[in-house]
Amino acid sequence: MLTTKFNVAARNLRNVRRKTTLAIRRETINVWERRAPLAPAHVKQIIDSGVTVLVQPSARRAYYMQEYEDVGAVITEDLSSATHIVGVKAPEPEELIDDKCYAFFSHVIKAQPEGMPLLDEIIKKNITLLDYEKMTNDDGQRNVAFGHYAGIAGMINILHGLGLRMLSLGVTSPFLHIGLAHNYASVEEVVPVLHKIGHSLQQYKLPKVVAPLTFAFTGSGNVSQGARSIFEHLPHEYIAPCDMKEAAQNGDPSICYATVLSRSNSLERVDGKPYSPEDYAENGDLYRNIFAEKVAPHTTCLINGLYWEDGLPRVLTEEDGDRLFGMGSQARNNIMRGIPQVPHKMIGIADITCDIGGSIEFSREPTTVGSPFQLYDPKTRTTHNDFSRDGVVVMSIDNLPCQLPREATEYFGNCLLPHLPDFLKLTHKAHIEEQETSPCISRAIITTKGGLAPDYKYISKLREEQELAALREVKSVKSKVEWRTDNKRVLLLGSGLVSEPVVEYLTRSPDVKITIGSNDEEQAIGIASRYRNTVPQFMDGGNRRALKDEITKHDLVISLLPNSMHPFIANMCIDARRDMLTASYAQDAMKKAGEKAATKGLTLMNEIGLDPGIDHMLAMRIFDEVRGNKGVVESFTSFCGGLPAPQYTNNPLRYKFTWSPRGALLTALNGAKYLRNGEVIGVPEGDLMKHTEEFEAIPGFNLEAYPNRDSTNYTTAYGLESAHTIVRGTLRYKGYSSAISGLIKVGLFKNESGELDGFTYKELIKTLLGNRTMSDDQCQQALAAKLNNDRFQVTAIKKLGLLTDEPIPAGVKTPLDALCKKLLSSLMLPSNESDVVIMSHCVGVRWPTGRRENIRSNMVVYGEEDGWSAMAKTVGLPVGIAAKMMMDGEVKERGCVLPLSRSIYEPMLKRLEDEGIYERREVEEADDFMC
Secondary structure, three states: OHHHHHHHHHHHHHHOOOOOOEEEEEOOOOOOOOOOOHHHHHHHHHHHHEEEEOOOOOOOOOHHHHHHHHHOOEEOOOOOOOOOEEEEEEEHHHOOOOOOOEEEEOOOOOOHHHHHHHHHHHHHHOOOOEEHHEEEOOOOOEEEOOHHHHHHHHHHHHHHHHHHHHHHHHOOOOHHHHHHHHHHHOHHHHHHHHHHHHHHHHHOOOOOOOOEEEEEOOOOOOOOOHHHHOOOOOOOEEOHHHHHHHHHOOOOOOOEEEEEEEEEEEEEEOOOOOHHHHHHHHHHHHHEEEEHHHHHOOOOOOEEOOOOOOOOOOOOHHHHHHHHHOOOOOOOOOOOOOOOOOOOOOOOOEEEEOOOOEOOOOOOOOEEEEEEEEEEOOOEEEOOOOOOOOOOEEOOOOOOHHHHHHHHHHHHHHHHHHHHHHHHOOOOOOOOOOOOOOOOHHEEEEOOOEEOHHHHHHHHHHHHHHHHHHHHHHHHHHHHHHHOOOOOOEEEEOOOOOOOHHHHHHHOOOEEEEEEEOOOOHHHHHHHOOOOOOOEEEEOOOOOHHHHHHHHHOOEEOOOOOOHHHHHHHHHHHHOOOOOEOOOOOHHHHHHHHHHHHHHHOOOOOOOOOOHHHHHHHHHHHHHHHOOOOOEEEEEEEEEEEEEEHOOOOOOOOOOOOOOHHHHHHHOOOEEEEEEEEEEEEEEOHHHHHHEEEEOOOOOOOOOEEEEEEHHHHHHHHHHHOOEEEEEEEEOOOOHHHHHHHHHHHOOOOOOOOOOOOOOOHHHHHHHHHOOOOHHHHHHHHHHOOOOOOOHHHHHHHHHOOOOOOOOOOOOOHHHHHHHHHHHHHHHHEOOEEEEEEEEEEEEEEEOOOEEEEEEEEEEEEEOOOOOOOHHHHHHHHHHHHHHHHHOOOOOOOEEEEEOOOHHHHHHHHHHOEEEEEEEEEEOOOOOOOO
């Protein structure tokens, strides 16, 4: 039924210029495509508004040509007189007409290779293209889609598939009496059949080997809602995911149980942190789906309506399939003779979203309306169509709405019609930004005036990356053919500043071959071009299949990716029986992976950079020397900082960034814990800067220090049970903590989203102080009051440019992000400036004679202008040295290993000295003061 909003659309259509002619092209993609973008009822409204409508003839279309003709449409093969042409699926490139506005599902927005010839022709023919897939509201939800009917058709199909599969397993069921979706003219015809099936289930009940039937729906959008609208005609009960096991074992066999899996109840971070929508949107690759572990073993049928893309967690992986459906799966018990044994609870999967190799990893290819089912056999990891053989039924038709074409067309047209007036205002003669149209239409314009629209310029870069990747793959294969079997093959993940010293050190050995895996192909190619035996490989760390394949091709994996990614990389290395090395802290998940690695004789080397890394090794060398001479360590302080060289510190923070300002700034909000004079001191989160102290050990640098993380953890790791003081901390130039404290007080570290579009930095400060419209003088007064008249802090905010009329970049949502954008543009360390790394240990010792000494170890390393930074050298070179030691068999320890043993730190420190990285020792008598 056409509702009021379509009457509004009709009134709007009357405002469209009179020369506009709309054409509906026929669908040619396959024999089952019988849909149209608009039904005759929609066409009537358009014609009544004064717009001419042409319809290309098609005897296969679900709506007959006479139905369109009856409402006033012109049936014609020639669409050249049309100004705007709409369809459902993409036409063949040669069918496109120059200088038109088209709308259809294009499948080009991800630079899909199969769609690029079409895109080239669209641009060549000066076509303005609207893609329905990108017609969204302000929240990113699609306004125009067939998803609801995909869900409906998919659910009908899988019920039929369950009937077939249960019969092949020896169990008859009423689901044999429901046909495939295209056997019904409408959903209305299906409902009585579902009611009869429900009556049979309640009257006769299925045998316990399959009953009760349990269904799991993933997703909460149109697809899932459509599928559930069919399911709800059966006798049913919705339950929580955690109740599926109880329902499967002890539920009523006359009822179908179902659970709906949303992101919040099916996803968890690999590092144990809680799920949040904002974090998932930014870090989807750090999550895993717990469906396979906690729900799938108790699910008869999975209905997958979940959107998926590379980097997001899968619902079911191939490994999950091995466990759930393979030889080791738990067979259901026989009830009595004559009742068959069913090998596993799950017998059907409706992969309605049909992301091939995506959320259902073993869904390898689409099925078709003519052949809707295939069985996946985990023992061979192949699919087949023989229901008498092993496997789970998978339905993955990629054009499900075609099975209910009339209702799907009406539903789609109802969604599209309100937006047609704005579409019909478009022209091929102007860029989209020059045309008056709605945000929904503007967001969906892919091409305009002979080129890509601004929001889709990225497609060109994606194409270049894909072409380079294909070329590189050929070159990589050629390179690898030349690799001898005795070569040592290293996969280096990451191509940032630290990577090049690793590559340089390792390629000194002619038998080491390196693949640089990176999502920054330009960086990776640049490094690889400068060193022998090195090839670049475009990789997305979240694409687990590609990552897994690369890991198996190499002997050692070095990860310089973010720390949060290391646990799942480590587990891939363990599965592939490969050693791994990273410079990052060994988090709990890595230690747990280390236990598994040890059982397989593998090494996961961690904390092998600067801090952590060199700090461990220099400290342990002193500790072991002291213990070897019968001394006792009574105190230990360790401070380290990566800083701009002193001549480049003329800014309020006395600091410049070499990595994400956001990551560096957020450390100021961390808490800390340390031991001083026998007392454990805890620093609450947000109070870290209040615990800053002057640092006089190297007075020429004018430094200050504050504690870092939990220093008490090192009591056991370093064997310092005798120490009354253990402090590890961070070094900065004096003034840093005061300036940061001022930024925190004003509110610039707030991370709550708000609307900052159109704000200047000055207006942001005024808003944080209480009133965006206050005068500049009032702002100065309020700022001084907020900062307790601290002149240094007030001046810092001014000099950072936070009281200017510079606009905040578009898209920024939080004060913290605005601050980060500002610092990113003004306080990044340029390549023609240098940095310095400063590390200072002080070990308080009591010797057997009673004499007390402070042993000081200071290390200062300068970076090179237009060369390697000090940070790159002091992280990259230890990584390279440790990697070579691991490949040469010098590292004997297994599991999660830190560089704390003499067998590791002695040769490493010696080789670092050869690279110009060394400590300077001083020993002073300690009277009453011990460090």
